Amino acid sequence: MRAPQNRRVFVVGYEIATALGNRLETTWERAARGETGFRRVTRCEVTSRSNVVGEIPDWTPEDFDYIDPKDAYNWNADFVFLAMAMCKNALEHSGMEMTAAIGPRTACLVGSALNGTDAYRVATVNYTQQGPTKVSPYLLPNLCANLPAGKAGMLLNFTGPIFSPQGACASGNHAIGIGARMIQSGDCDVALVGGVETCLIPEIIQGFANMWATIKVGPQDRAFAEPGQASRPFSIDRRGFVLAEGGGILVLAAEEKLIDLGLTPRAEVMGIGWTSDAHHFTLPNQATIVRAIKDALTDAEIGPADIHCINAHGTSTHKGDKVEIDSLRAVFGERLSRIPISANKSQVGHSLGAAAAVEAVLGIEGLQRQTLLPTANYLPDPELGEIDVVPNIARRQACELLLSNAFGFGGTNCCIVFRGV
Numbered sequence: 001m002r003a004p005q006n007r008r009v010f011v012v013g014y015e016i017a018t019a020l021g022n023r024l025e026t027t028w029e030r031a032a033r034g035e036t037g038f039r040r041v042t043r044c045e046v047t048s049r050s051n052v053v054g055e056i057p058d059w060t061p062e063d064f065d066y067i068d069p070k071d072a073y074n075w076n077a078d079f080v081f082l083a084m085a086m087c088k089n090a091l092e093h094s095g096m097e098m099t100a101a102i103g104p105r106t107a108c109l110v111g112s113a114l115n116g117t118d119a120y121r122v123a124t125v126n127y128t129q130q131g132p133t134k135v136s137p138y139l140l141p142n143l144c145a146n147l148p149a150g151k152a153g154m155l156l157n158f159t160g161p162i163f164s165p166q167g168a169c170a171s172g173n174h175a176i177g178i179g180a181r182m183i184q185s186g187d188c189d190v191a192l193v194g195g196v197e198t199c200l201i202p203e204i205i206q207g208f209a210n211m212w213a214t215i216k217v218g219p220q221d222r223a224f225a226e227p228g229q230a231s232r233p234f235s236i237d238r239r240g241f242v243l244a245e246g247g248g249i250l251v252l253a254a255e256e257k258l259i260d261l262g263l264t265p266r267a268e269v270m271g272i273g274w275t276s277d278a279h280h281f282t283l284p285n286q287a288t289i290v291r292a293i294k295d296a297l298t299d300a301e302i303g304p305a306d307i308h309c310i311n312a313h314g315t316s317t318h319k320g321d322k323v324e325i326d327s328l329r330a331v332f333g334e335r336l337s338r339i340p341i342s343a344n345k346s347q348v349g350h351s352l353g354a355a356a357a358v359e360a361v362l363g364i365e366g367l368q369r370q371t372l373l374p375t376a377n378y379l380p381d382p383e384l385g386e387i388d389v390v391p392n393i394a395r396r397q398a399c400e401l402l403l404s405n406a407f408g409f410g411g412t413n414c415c416i417v418f419r420g421v
Contacts, residue, residue, distance in 0.1 A: 007256070011252060012253045012258070014364065019054030037244075048209040054348055079197060094263060104160060105188050108162045111194070114353070170414040172355060199351075200243065250364075267368075270301075281410055286326055286330065304335070308401050310342070314341075340389075
């Protein structure tokens with residue numbers, strides 16, 4: 001095998017869709033104002049008290065001029081169209097034109113935790129109510145994890161490698177990490193990377209509720225009258241995450257392509273650390289999380305004293321938040337109390353395979369704007385010790401080096417260091 005080229009990798013564009021808005025600009029403006037995007041589910045009917053979710057507002061694939069009615073009918077796994085939209089908008093944000101020269105050198109890696117579960121639900125209903133011949137011939141493609149990247153390639157005309165990193169709730173960071181490594185090694189020059197998730201169907205909502213992962217909003221909970229308070233990472237009364245739709249795509253490019261293609265760098269991918277727990281399928285393991293963070297710092301050739309801010313995984317579960325803070329304290333020591341920590345899931349919810357990509361975009365945009373997004377709904381928890389979670393209100397603060405954490409079911413961890421430019 002040829003020797004790796006060891007090229008530097010930069011983020012040159014991005015796009016997100018969240019419970020706060022179907023584009024980055026809307027999401028950022030609302031997040032910076034301290035708003036949250038939660039409401040009781042409208043996509044379907046559920047009887048569980050875990051009915052507060054994050055839905056992407058004003059999200060209708062049929063409204064896009066590049067999706068015709070027949071396509072919209074056949075491709076009924078919404079993560080396909082969400083990926084297409086995110087990739088198209090991210091490419092436009094980068095200012096890059098997909099030419100015959102760069103198309104074959106462009107990869108696309110789009111992760112998802114649950115893939116086309118919405119399409120499978122439609123097929124199941126059709127099968128049980130109308131018979132086997134009513135199962136769509138498009139069902140199997142709708143379930144394929146690589147199809148969102150494939151459909152994005154058909155729309156945007158790139159022909160480099162396409163696949164779906166399957167890292168549960170760390171999928172977005174895995175996509176960024178693998179895409180960066182591919183560029184670094186010379187396998188491609190550009191990579192569209194991230195994650196998408198359209199998971200709001202009754203079975204998924206109820207499944208998370210039954211495993212006590214999502215918050216159950218009863219009459220005594222402060223989110224009962226105000227659903228926006230349902231997600232509260234690191235708070236003393238945190239009781240589970242808020243399930244959400246979402247999508248995030250970043251455009252990565254090799255350093256020499258910045259000049260060749262006239263691209264503007266927004267951040268550099270400095271270091272990647274990834275581990276697995278060998279511990280439990282849902283409960284996190286401090287030792288391997290600490291190693292992932294340390295590996296990311298080592299890969300970036302920096303030390304703990306160099307990190308200026310942290311984008312936490314911060315799901316709002318009692319155990320998960322505590323292990324993350326304990327892990328950060330094991331790496332950063334007493335200095336942790338002076339490092340600002342933002343938990344974006346407090347505002348946009350937990351979009352599973354899309355979450356890490358969404359949070360990477362929000363973190364990088366924060367580096368660009370020199371603004372730290374808040375951890376909403378925060379009430380201090382003495383058990384977590386002294387921490388600065390940028391409580392409730394965005395903060396203007398100069399930062400250059402960002403650590404972005406992501407952990408997933410199955411014990412998968414991926415942490416990335418970004419440098420703002």
